[in-house]
Amino acid sequence: MAQTKTSWEDLANLGWPINDVFIKANAKRNGTMKDKNDIHLNKSIAADYQWWSYNKLIGDPRIISSVPNSVSREEVAWVYDNMQSTRPFQDAWTETWSNTSSATVSVQASISINIYASVTIFDVASSGYDITVDLARSCAESKEASYALSHSWAIEVDPGEKMSIIRVITTTGETTEYGQKFGVTSDSMVGTEGQKYNGHYYWGYNINSLLGNPQREVNIMGVSRNVTYAFKIVRESVNGVVTTTPLHIDYRDVVSDSGEKLPAAVRERWLKIADRAVGARAVKEVVHAD
Incomplete structure (x- = not known):
């Protein structure tokens, strides 16, 4: 993509209107310039000597702030009370659901200099x-x-036991503000003329050196939202021992409704959300003892 030449309006939006640039350049030339008509940007003397200036993005986007949020709710998907029986109960349960994932990036106020640039x-x-x-x-x-998504579980409820499959629905989100700096290229120059100074009428000066690296930053907002499901088995024995066991789902071969493969980064995020929602391993506790 072709570079975009810097204009005086661009420099003003970087904090340096033409009069201020003239003052800086005139001081550099020991007062040998007359007025702002003796300073040139991509035209006249600057063009003759090929003292060009171009706009550019500087560095990569940085994170300014990030605010995560997460809300979970539990539902009983399946339950069987086998407390009064002396025989095990066997069954199968199939759960069908949809996980959703989305992200949006927005630029509320466009970059304030003339530049054809996109950022990822x-x-x-x-x-x-x-x-x-x-x-x-x-x-x-x-x-x-x-x-x-869909998953089936073979179920066996022991005698003297009550078992539940708990569905945990988690909505997570994050709002992140990014900043992208912009300015002029490191070799950008401005041309000057006036009375002879150090043996020459015309001098070119590096803009970043002359003006102290003029930069500004455009703000970019990123918002994400995930709705995910996780499952756990809760077994309560007749003597009050409750064991909670997460039901892990791999998500390895999942594709979207439009046929696209689940991105690895999204899969990893879902697994982390599930671990927070239902735990990574079985937990046993005594609720009461007779």
Whole structure:
């Protein structure tokens, strides 16, 4: 992509209007310039000597702030009370549900200099999605997917035991503010003329050195949302011992409703959410003892 030449309006938006640039350059030339007409940006003397200046993005997007949130609720998906029986109870249970995942990147106020540039935000708001957005205009770009899932469990409830399958629905989200710096290229120059100074009428000066690396930053907002399901078995014995065991789901071969494979980063996020929701291993506790 072709570079965009810097204008005086661009420099003003970087904090340096032409009069201030003139003052800096004139001081550099020991007062040998007359007025702002003796300073040139990509035109006249600057163009003659090829003292060009170009706009550019500086570095990668940085995280300014990030606010996560998470809410879970539990539902009883299946239950059987075998407390009064002397025989085990066997059954099978199939659960069908949908996990959803989405991320949005938005630029509320476009970049304030003339530049044709886009930037990619990786793992937007911890979503697992990478999204590219145009910084030259106010806009929003999104990615979202829904995954229809199903899993079956063989069930055996021992005599003197009550067993439940608990469905845990977790809605997680994150709002992350990013900043992308912009300015001029490291070799950008401004041309000057005036009375002879150090043997020459014309001098070019590096803009970053002259003006102290003029930069500004455009803000980019990233928002993510996941709705995921996790499951656990709760067994309560007749003597009050309650054992809670997570039912792990692999998600390895999952595809979205549109046929796209589940991104590895999204899968890892789902597994972490499930571990927080139902635990990573069985937990036993005594509720009461007769």
